Amino acid sequence: MLRGIGASQGYGIGRAVIIEDISTDYSAVKYTDAKTEKDRLQKAIDRYISETKELAKMIEISAGSKEAEILEGHIVMLSDPFMILNMKENIDKGAVAEKAVDAVCNMFIDMFSSVDDELTKQRASDVQDIKDSLLKILLGVRSVDISSVEKKSVLIAKDFTPSMTSRINKENVEAIITEIGGVTSHSAILARAMGIPAVLSVADATKKIKNGQLIIADGFSGKIFTDVSESNLEFYRKKQNEYLARKDSLKDYLNKESATKSGVKKKVYGNIGKPEDVQNVIHNSGEGIGLFRTEFLFMDRSSEPSEEEQFEAYSTVARAMDGKEVIIRTLDIGGDKEIPYLKIDKEDNPFLGHRAIRYCLDNPVLYKKQLRAILRAAVYGNIKLMLPLVTTLEEVKSAKELLEECKTELKEKNIPFGSVLLGVMIETPSAVLISDLLANEVDFFSIGTNDLTGYTMAVDRGNAKVRGLYDTFNTSVLRAIEMTIRNAKQAGIEVGMCGEAAADVDLIPTLVRWGLDEFSVTPSSILQTRKTICECE
Ligand code: PEP
Ligand code: MG
Numbered sequence: 001m002l003r004g005i006g007a008s009q010g011y012g013i014g015r016a017v018i019i020e021d022i023s024t025d026y027s028a029v030k031y032t033d034a035k036t037e038k039d040r041l042q043k044a045i046d047r048y049i050s051e052t053k054e055l056a057k058m059i060e061i062s063a064g065s066k067e068a069e070i071l072e073g074h075i076v077m078l079s080d081p082f083m084i085l086n087m088k089e090n091i092d093k094g095a096v097a098e099k100a101v102d103a104v105c106n107m108f109i110d111m112f113s114s115v116d117d118e119l120t121k122q123r124a125s126d127v128q129d130i131k132d133s134l135l136k137i138l139l140g141v142r143s144v145d146i147s148s149v150e151k152k153s154v155l156i157a158k159d160f161t162p163s164m165t166s167r168i169n170k171e172n173v174e175a176i177i178t179e180i181g182g183v184t185s186h187s188a189i190l191a192r193a194m195g196i197p198a199v200l201s202v203a204d205a206t207k208k209i210k211n212g213q214l215i216i217a218d219g220f221s222g223k224i225f226t227d228v229s230e231s232n233l234e235f236y237r238k239k240q241n242e243y244l245a246r247k248d249s250l251k252d253y254l255n256k257e258s259a260t261k262s263g264v265k266k267k268v269y270g271n272i273g274k275p276e277d278v279q280n281v282i283h284n285s286g287e288g289i290g291l292f293r294t295e296f297l298f299m300d301r302s303s304e305p306s307e308e309e310q311f312e313a314y315s316t317v318a319r320a321m322d323g324k325e326v327i328i329r330t331l332d333i334g335g336d337k338e339i340p341y342l343k344i345d346k347e348d349n350p351f352l353g354h355r356a357i358r359y360c361l362d363n364p365v366l367y368k369k370q371l372r373a374i375l376r377a378a379v380y381g382n383i384k385l386m387l388p389l390v391t392t393l394e395e396v397k398s399a400k401e402l403l404e405e406c407k408t409e410l411k412e413k414n415i416p417f418g419s420v421l422l423g424v425m426i427e428t429p430s431a432v433l434i435s436d437l438l439a440n441e442v443d444f445f446s447i448g449t450n451d452l453t454g455y456t457m458a459v460d461r462g463n464a465k466v467r468g469l470y471d472t473f474n475t476s477v478l479r480a481i482e483m484t485i486r487n488a489k490q491a492g493i494e495v496g497m498c499g500e501a502a503a504d505v506d507l508i509p510t511l512v513r514w515g516l517d518e519f520s521v522t523p524s525s526i527l528q529t530r531k532t533i534c535e536c537e
Contacts, residue, residue: 002202002209004177005467006222007188010197011240012175013233014152016213018206021158022143024135026098034091041087041097044137048130049075074130077123083108098138105131113303113341121303128302149173154215156205160187170194175217177224179205182467184450184500192522193277199224201464250527253534255285258519260512260536268530269325269520271498275313278320280523288325290446290520291386291498292317294370295332298339304366310373318381325382327446327498327520328374329425330367330399332356332388342366351460356389361398371406378418386423386446391430396422396441427451427499432480439491446520447484449499453477472501478510485514496520508532 031037056071077083083104090100105127112124136142147167149155155168156177165187168176173196181187181200191198197219202208209215209226216225216236225232258268269290270281274297281289297305297313305313318326333339334355347353360367374385387399400422410417426432427448435445449472454460456477459469471477481497488495496518501507503521505528511519512533521529 002205002224002226004199004202004205004222004224005182005464006198006218006220007181007183007185007200008176008191008196008198008219010175010195010219010243011236012154012173012197012217012219013236013240014154014174014215015150016209016211016215017144017149017153017155018209018211019144019146019155019157020206022136022141024098024132024139024141026096026102026135026139029096029098029139031094031096037091037095037097037100038088040138041084041091041100044097044101044134045078045084047137048133049078052133070126074126077126078130098135101131101134101138105134109302119306121306125302154217156209158206160190165190165194168194168196170196175199175219177202177205177209177217179203182464182470189271189500189522190273192524193271193273193280195524250531253285253527253530256530256534258287258530258533260533262537264512266512266516266533267325267496267518268526268533269327269496269498269518270523270526271520272317272523275316275320277523278317281526282320284523284526286523286526288327288382288518288520289317289321290325290327290496290518292326292328293332294329295337295339298331298333298342299337302341304341304369307369307373310370311376314374314377314383315380318377318383321381323382325384327384327386327423327496328377329386329388330357330370330374331360334359351454357387357395357399358389361395361402364402368402368406368409371403372410372417375403375406375410375417375420376415378420379416380418383418384421384423384444386425386444388425388448389427389451390424390438391428393434393437393441396424396438400441425451425498426484428455429480432484435484435487436490439487439493442493444494444496445484445488446518447481447495447497447499447516449477449481449497449501452480452499453501456480472499472504472507481511482514485511485516489515494518503529505532509536512536 052071052075086104087100090103108127109124112120147169149172151172152174153172154175155173158179159181160176160178175197176191178187178200179202188198188200197217199217199219199222202224213226214228216228216232258266267287269288270286271291272278272281272289273293297310314328333342334344334353335351344354374383377383390396421443423444423446424438424442425448426435426445431438453470453472457469457474459466485495494517497516498520502519503525519529
């Protein structure tokens with residue numbers, strides 16, 4: 001048996017599929033002669049084009065022609081004689097085919113990313129995709145296609161990036177297992193959003209588990225059974241059925257009011273990372289979106305999303321929620337959320353470094369694109385704007401100034417925009433300690449217990465060695481939460497919670513007693529959270 005952290009509830013029983021990290025290191029490839037290298041290059045290009053054409057056809061059927069056009073664009077780009085000629089010239093100078101692809105693609109990536117035009121910047125990420133695919137073909141290393149694994153698969157990887165997770169077909173995946181991460185890491189948050197059981201931080205899982213092996217993953221206790229006996233299987237099948245029945249019974253809470261027995265009304269909202277996640281919130285009858293983690297729009301690409309792309313994403317969510325509140329949190333990068341193209345300097349303490357609101361205020365061009373996109377999207381729904389990782393009043397004031405500048409710019413250009421309420425996340429001890437002052441500056445608070453627990457306890461959220469200290473029930477964290485709620489109430493502003501603790505059935509009654517107004521949880525926890533609130537006195 002292996003052990004990890006149970007990070008998304010449920011039981012998965014199925015065959016192991018190891019998703020290996022594919023290396024595209026070609027340092028061992030030896031140059032033979034120019035003709036052989038050019039032949040290898042041409043074959044790789046032909047194969048890439050024919051495979052991409054097939055994929056584009058499939059995508060057109062499943063997702064529509066707009067998505068397929070992106071892939072067709074890759075084919076056009078790679079068919080450019082200038083690009084191929086450049087690669088061949090590199091080969092003539094003694095480069096192996098891999099090196100030629102790498103050098104020429106990098107040249108295009110640098111060129112496209114330096115142009116100040118969003119569409120051109122987007123081309124850089126297309127070339128990055130082309131480069132990765134060609135290198136894999138040349139080296140003969142192909143990764144498992146996550147989107148088409150067989151039914152009843154248990155996926156095992158070092159970690160799941162958001163783009164890997166977005167390709168998971170939840171009908172076929174019983175559970176996911178990773179070697180790193182904890183309950184509040186982003187792979188855990190995504191797994192819970194999809195309702196897939198997950199066990200994280202299983203040391204050497206990709207080596208200790210064999211492809212095709214029958215395994216049981218317990219998303220509650222974090223146990224992984226690799227040597228599955230008949231009695232094991234019977235026991236866990238029964239547990240799985242009981243769990244599914246329990247989950248089914250929560251359907252009684254669909255579209256019910258979230259009110260305590262004495263009639264105190266609360267709001268139960270959902271957390272999302274991508275516009276598509278809104279459907280999960282609607283299916284679970286979430287009463288709003290309490291946290292839209294916009295950094296996911298910036299991840300797994302090689303240049304930042306344009307103002308238009310962001311406007312499209314935010315307005316799609318606002319429209320889908322049909323007048324219900326949507327709290328959009330501005331870019332929260334840094335810490336464990338790396339975005340290579342933003343070129344954040346390597347820091348010794350990234351969680352204490354140039355991240356979130358600090359980075360954004362120092363990069364006003366990037367930040368204002370996001371603020372304008374949010375203001376414009378507010379025409380289509382009930383949007384609130386929220387600042388992450390606030391530690392000082394000055395940060396809030398500076399963000400307000402930028403917001404005013406954005407409104408002036410939009411007015412000057414006659415671009416319509418809506419009004420948005422402004423709130424802050426309370427997720428640092430300093431924000432808690434000045435929450436009385438912050439409450440006079442903003443319209444609402446949302447307590448981010450994931451970070452607040454880490455910063456209060458001085459514990460890295462993802463470090464297994466100090467896991468025991470990462471405890472939201474520690475008196476210090478509970479006092480911080482209580483103080484924040486009290487100060488919000490005194491100032492007459494709303495206070496919610498969007499950290500994972502908002503869904504903790506043992507904490508909810510206390511939060512209700514302290515007067516928390518809004519509970520924003522992963523969509524799959526909405527019904528359980530509402531049930532727990534309804535059972536409070
Ligand atoms: C939090 O810190 O509690 C939070 C909700 O933000 P994130 O998990 O995205 O850091
Ligand atoms: Mg946070």
